[in-house]
């Protein structure tokens with residue numbers, strides 16, 4: 400019975416897509432590219448490269464919680480080499496390199512790049528990553544100079560822009576939160592003036608940060624220095640509407656530089672969020688960023704993490720992390736099949752993932768037809784299929 404229902408569902412879905420492609424043949428190339436992008440994202444692993452950082456950001460996603468205490472950093476480069484070699488041999492298609500601050504350990508990134516040809520590095524941008532590493536560099540920005548100085552440290556904002564001006568790998572990931580909504584136009588203009596591409600991340604608090612707010616806990620001198628119940632970074636429904644409007648305006652004002660889609664902005668700013676959260680466990684049932692066989696997170700000791708995802712401290716209820724939400728929606732095509740317009744929105748979301756995570760030189764952008772192999776070996780095989 401289940402099989403029959405599944406087959407019938409798949410057929411309906413395929414007929415719906417074919418109908419949309421017939422009514423707008425120009426979408427065929429975009430659909431072909433979206434399928435390639437999904438293959439690239441399909442076996443992506445996350446790597447915590449080091450448990451050290453040169454900043455102390457308020458509400459840090461890495462240190463504001465206990466998960467990082469579970470692993471002791473491996474320093475032997477030969478072990479890192481053997482590790483990434485195995486990852487490459489196992490067919491990992493995309494490497495998400497994170498921290499704390501991965502730029503502190505660039506030889507490890509270079510080794511990852513040797514064995515996994517596509518990937519990105521999540522960095523605070525204060526240390527330039529060697530130009531020979533052909534990964535997308537995703538630089539986190541938290542607001543204008545004053546806000547950044549308050550939340551992360553003085554000089555961080557300008558330093559990151561100076562270091563990455565003219566670097567084709569750089570994309571600023573501007574994290575919007577309750578205290579910088581009004582800064583969105585000015586900050587976007589400064590980043591655009593440096594010629595750096597921009598996408599937006601939506602502040603997603605950790606469980607620990609939310610607990611401290613709920614308990615009205617006193618501030619400390621580390622990652623909870625400034626917030627209180629009445630004044631904090633969380634995005635209220637009202638703030639989400641303001642965020643949505645401001646980002647929509649930026650998308651229209653800086654085409655080509657703002658690599659963010661209206662479709663994603665609309666979906667992610669729904670007050671109820673995009674995930675179906677299990678009330679018993681507090682974990683999102685439909686998040687494709689969760690750890691499973693083809694999507695693992697490795698901690699700094701090179702062992703696979705047993706946590707729910709690569710951002711284990713984050714609360715699923717208010718999780719709007721850009722990369723994970725984009726990845727989830729790419730693999731939840733069925734949410735976007737009710738109309739031609741919805742289907743176009745899904746294509747926009749897939750493109751947004753690609754523009755943010757792959758370089759312009761990637762052969763995927765020259766995909767022209769619906770059939771045929773990828774122009775390069777993506778290390779992808781049918782056995783990775785889950786979405």
Ligand code: SF4
Nearest residue numbers: 452454456459499523
């Ligand atoms: S740069 Fe990242 S890892 Fe370092 S303190 Fe800030 S949020 Fe945490």
Ligand code: SF4
Nearest residue numbers: 683686708713715718
């Ligand atoms: S990525 Fe976000 S929604 Fe998904 S499991 Fe992690 S915290 Fe939850």
